[in-house]
Amino acid sequence: MRDLIRWVVTRKENTKNAARNRLQMALMRDRMDLSPDIINALKIDLLAVMSQYLVVGDEFQEFGIRRLDESVFLVSNIRVKELPRANAN
Amino acid sequence: MTGRTIVITSGKGGVGKTTTTANIGTGLAMRGHQVVVIDTDIGLRNLDVVMGLENRIVYDLVDIIEGKCKMHQGMIRDKNKLELFLIPAAQTRDKNCINPEQMKELCAKLEREFDYVLIDCPAGIEQGFKNAIAAAQEAILVTTPEVSAIRDADRVIGLLESEGLHRPRLIINRIRPGMVKRGDMMDKDDITELLAIDILGMVPADDRLIIATNQGVPVIYDKRAPSGLAFSRIAARIDGEDIPLMDLGPKNGIMDKVKEIMGINRGAYSNA
Structure with a gap:
């Protein structure tokens, strides 16, 4: 039950924003090539x-x-x- | 005649390069142009099955390059479009048996006879990629709205740039408008901003595309397929027509819901 509640709550955040933010960081690192x-x-x-x-x-x-x-x-x-x-x- | 040589590439595999090549090639031929599509995925050829020409292969790209047949003997004419030809990849050789210089030479010859030379690039960034991009003057990048595909696309943009292929244009494939609407899939703006490149078109995920490909028919012939419509518009844009992008996305009206239930899904997506 608690898992279900957590799932519902976390679902409220757009997962696309998570993807976008993670990518932003990954691309920056890739591009910097430091x-x-x-x-x-x-x-x-x-x-x-x-x-x-x-x-x-x-x-x-x-x-x-x-x-x-x-x-x-x-x-x-x-x-x-x-x-x-x-x-x- | 001096044709345009365009490479269709992605970095990541499985995002729809081959399907995109087949459909754009067909689309340009439908517009009356002379088109040749080249499968450069030596060892893992697929453009032939996607176009339904797998039973007509006699010679292949490597045979042409090695002079085992004349250029015209190695080209297969399409089943439906007289203006469209395929040069299939060799299946039992590997990517190292041709080199970028040979590709440039071949494409220079083809450009004299065709309006468009489309090169289907293999996945990856190794020798096959280098061969595929060598002769191109323009690049089209295919991605899907997934983190892995976008990251690889970014890497490829850098590599294209270093080979002098500036400003590749992006096709976002397999967009699911419902998920975009729910905020669970990156949309056009997210992706073009991340990659900092221009968009050429968006193609919705579409069951009809799978059904068409099963039969070896490019989905662009299916007038009711949202993806086919998207590919026609992309072909028109490549051809210089100024067609605005439209928002993909299911409409919310009650009639749209009814139409969707009834299976009249033509209006369910506006076309991209």
Whole structure:
């Protein structure tokens, strides 16, 4: 009985939207074609650029392609060890 | 004469490439054009049975390419349309026995004699696909409203693009209007938006198509078949006619319900 209720409730959501959203994400990944090598190269370059301005950790805490609503984001976290002083130069 | 060579492709198998090729080919011939359809699915040929010409095969595509017969000996004239010819695939060979250059050469010759050269592409993206798309100037992509078919279609769009076949046009096959209406099937807008390509037509799922194919007759001859009507409209669009797309979908009026029950389903779908 509980299964039946759950079925009725979940049926209310359009399954086509589920298909559409899943596809959207899959196609994005397919199209981006970001191989692990490319992701790695991106990480190394980003670290190098950030090091020109900040003292940062050697590793990203988080690094990934995420989807929020309709858009795709590059989400990354890195520890900042030292901030430059305002009057440094 | 310089004909147009069009490849019908999909990536995923079983979405209706062969049926689409047979019906569009017949549709263009019905419009008075000289048409040749080529089955490039070497080893798994089917366009011959779908068109009901399986008993007339003597030579095949590989025989023509290898020079074992003249081009005209390898072409089978259609049962009903004098303007339509089939070049069947070889059944006991494999996709590697021909190459893209040979396909280009053959199609260049055919384009001098025919208005339309339609190439039925095998499923997949390997050698057979490469052979099939090599000679084409245009591409038609067939998909169904399912996640697997759409994902593969997207992959093929990328591959076509890299071969210089820009702006393929989409046919969405086996749409079930009732399911679309209930929100349980992706519709035209969902799919064209996901794939970011232009639509050429929509074909409703249709029992009459199966019945026609059982008999080796393209469903386009069945004046009461919604899918046949859809294919005629697609053929007309390929031929340059500007026919608007219409919403597929069962109508809601009580008379439509009555007609549906009585089996007069011509009005049940507006044609695409």
